Structure formats: structure tokens, C-alpha cells
Amino acid sequence: MTETQRQDAGEVLIVTGMSGAGRSTAANALEDLGWYVVDNLPPQMMRPLMDLTELAGGALPRVAVVVDVRGRDLFAELPAALEALRERRQTRMMFLDASDEVLVRRFESVRRPHPLQGDGTIVDGIHREREVLAPMRESADVIIDTSSRNIHQLSTEVAELFTMKGAARHTVTILSFGFKYGMPPDADMVADMRFLPNPFWTESLRSLTGKDETVREFVMAQTGAEEFIDAYAQALHPVLDGYQRENKRHSVVAIGCTGGKHRSVVMARQLAARLDSVPEVTVRVKDRDLGRE
Structure with missing residues (x-):
């Protein structure tokens, strides 16, 4: 493997932090952004993973690895593995944290023990975990305190x-x-074009x-067609902005x-053309029933 190949292999993000602070939520958000996410990976497996992603070339441009104390004794190898990884690839670390009070409340709400509490209490496990993770927190590139964030706010911050x-x-x-074939079950919004004359007749x-083209000209020449699609596209602008804010x-x-x-x-194509310029939005057109008898 040449040095040039390694540089072209893409960025690696290490996701770690306190149990209950939102690692799974962050991992899901990264996966939605197109990152290849590996959860609960033992540090000793980082080198084989990097070998695999480099062999894949551009197929796996960005890799996120979730590493935490669930690995027990294996977690102690993380600092050495991270140092070797930084020499090989562009690497960042994101550390997720929250206050003890919030972490206790989250563990109690799901009725699960802390991975390090052993025969002690949840608080005992949290204190042990803070000691183990202290060096990782100090070397992190990004620290996010999720104490006052819900899962949607955390996902939005990770996306940003x-x-x-x-x-x-x-x-x-x-x-x-x-409509005669049924409503799309996955539709977030539905618009009815049956107020326009039907070209079928x-x-x-x-x-x-x-x-x-002749059908397009016929439909768009009808009273209300142009006015409707312009107004509907304009009405969708704040909706799409809000979707982005809510991740x-x-x-x-x-x-x-x-x-x-x-x-x-x-009208689907007319709407797509009007939404195509909305910032940070990709627009696709799909015809569900075209071609049916």
C-alpha cells in the first residue's frame, strides 16, 4: 500500500464517550450522512479495518468507528491504536459527554445497568468510566455535551x-x-391534480x-395549473428548511x-424543477403507476 493510496483512502472518525451520552444516535446520524459506521470495534481490529477500506478505494470514502468501554479490557489498547491510525489516515475523534445526573436518569429510564457498575450502583459505573475515558476526552477533536439535547438536536449537530x-x-x-391504485403509504404530503381537465378524454x-411534450403543454395551459404549482413550490420551501433543522x-x-x-x-416534473434550487436539498422524481393499464 503506497502512501498516496492511504491519503486518498478518506477520513476516519473515532466516536467514543460516556455510555448513555448518545453514541448510537451520533452513529445513526453519521450513517445517514453516508459514513461507513462500525460499532463497538475492538481497537486491535482498527488496522485490519483500515486495510479493508483502503482496498475498497473510493467505495468507502469516510469511515466512523464507535469504540467504548463495552470492549472492557480491550479498550485499554485504544490510545496506541489511535496513535498508529493518525500516522496512517486523516483521523478525528468525537467525544460525547453528559452530566452524571442526566446519565443516571437515562439509565434508569431504560432499566439497564451501566457496563462498568459491576456490583455497585449506576453512579459507581459512571465514575469508573470517567476515569477510563479521561485521556480520550483530553485528546478529542470534538466534544459534544448532550445533557440538554434530545436525539433530534444531537443528530442535527452531528450533521452540521x-x-x-x-x-x-x-x-x-x-x-x-x-388515486385509483391507492395512496402511497410513505407520502409525507399529498397534492391532488384531479382539479385539472384529464388528458385521457x-x-x-x-x-x-x-x-x-404535447401532454405537458395541454396540462400547463389549463386554468390554475401554473398558479397552483408556483404556490405549492413556494409553500414547500419553509417545510424543507424545517426538515433540515429537524434532521x-x-x-x-x-x-x-x-x-x-x-x-x-x-406536475411532478414541474414541481421538481421549481424545488431544484433549494439549498442543500436533492430532488428526485419517481413515477409509481406510469405504465399500468
Whole structure:
């Protein structure tokens, strides 16, 4: 493995911190951002993991490794493994922390013991863990105190810290469909295009679809079509902004007509074109019922 190959292999993020401070939430947020996440990895396995990711080339550009005291005695090897890793790859460490009172409350709410409490109390386990993790906290690149954060706020902060510059923070799928085939079960919002005249009743358009230019011209020439799609796109702007603030990374806007062949297909594309310029949002179009009889 050449040095150039190692530099091109991508960044590594070590996620560690106090049990109950939100490591799983942070790991899930990173996975949603496209990181390859490995949970509860023994430090001794970091080198084989790096070998694997480097062999994968660009397929695994960013790797996050969750390492914590669940590894028991193996966790003691983390400082040495981390030093070797920093010499090999661009590496950062994120440490998640919370106050003792908050951690106790979280453990009591899930009715699980602290991994280090042994025959003692939850507080005993927390104090032991703080002693073990003290060197890691001192060397961390990012420290997040989650005492006053809920899981959505933590996910949002992780997204803000580790989203690649220029990468989309939300993906919206504009889904055309036909009401006669049932409502899309995964739709976050639904718009009904049956207020527009149906091209199906125009013989020259019946066999065509909303992808055809003549159908598009017919639909967009109808009274209210242009006004509706402009207003609906404008109304969705604050919704998409809010989804990003709440770290909701995917949404589905369903556009329906009777059969999902003409009006909904045209208007889905019209809406997508108007949302394409929304910052940090990727827009996709999918036709659920196009091609059905």
C-alpha cells in the first residue's frame, strides 16, 4: 500500500464517550450522512479495518468507528491504536459527554445497568468510566455535551459538523401516482391534480404520458395549473428548511391524479424543477403507476 493510496483512502472518525451520552444516535446520524459506521470495534481490529477500506478505494470514502468501554479490557489498547491510525489516515475523534445526573436518569429510564457498575450502583459505573475515558476526552477533536439535547438536536449537530461541504442535507422524492391504485403509504404530503381537465378524454393524448411534450403543454395551459404549482413550490420551501433543522433527511411529496399517467406526471416534473434550487436539498422524481393499464 503506497502512501498516496492511504491519503486518498478518506477520513476516519473515532466516536467514543460516556455510555448513555448518545453514541448510537451520533452513529445513526453519521450513517445517514453516508459514513461507513462500525460499532463497538475492538481497537486491535482498527488496522485490519483500515486495510479493508483502503482496498475498497473510493467505495468507502469516510469511515466512523464507535469504540467504548463495552470492549472492557480491550479498550485499554485504544490510545496506541489511535496513535498508529493518525500516522496512517486523516483521523478525528468525537467525544460525547453528559452530566452524571442526566446519565443516571437515562439509565434508569431504560432499566439497564451501566457496563462498568459491576456490583455497585449506576453512579459507581459512571465514575469508573470517567476515569477510563479521561485521556480520550483530553485528546478529542470534538466534544459534544448532550445533557440538554434530545436525539433530534444531537443528530442535527452531528450533521452540521460532519456533512461534506456542498453535500445535500435532505432528499425529497416527488412521486407521481394514480388515486385509483391507492395512496402511497410513505407520502409525507399529498397534492391532488384531479382539479385539472384529464388528458385521457382527449383522444390524441390518451395513449401518451406526462413525459410527452404535447401532454405537458395541454396540462400547463389549463386554468390554475401554473398558479397552483408556483404556490405549492413556494409553500414547500419553509417545510424543507424545517426538515433540515429537524434532521429529517428524506421526504416524499406525492402528486396524484386518477391513473397516474398524465397530470400527476407533468406536475411532478414541474414541481421538481421549481424545488431544484433549494439549498442543500436533492430532488428526485419517481413515477409509481406510469405504465399500468
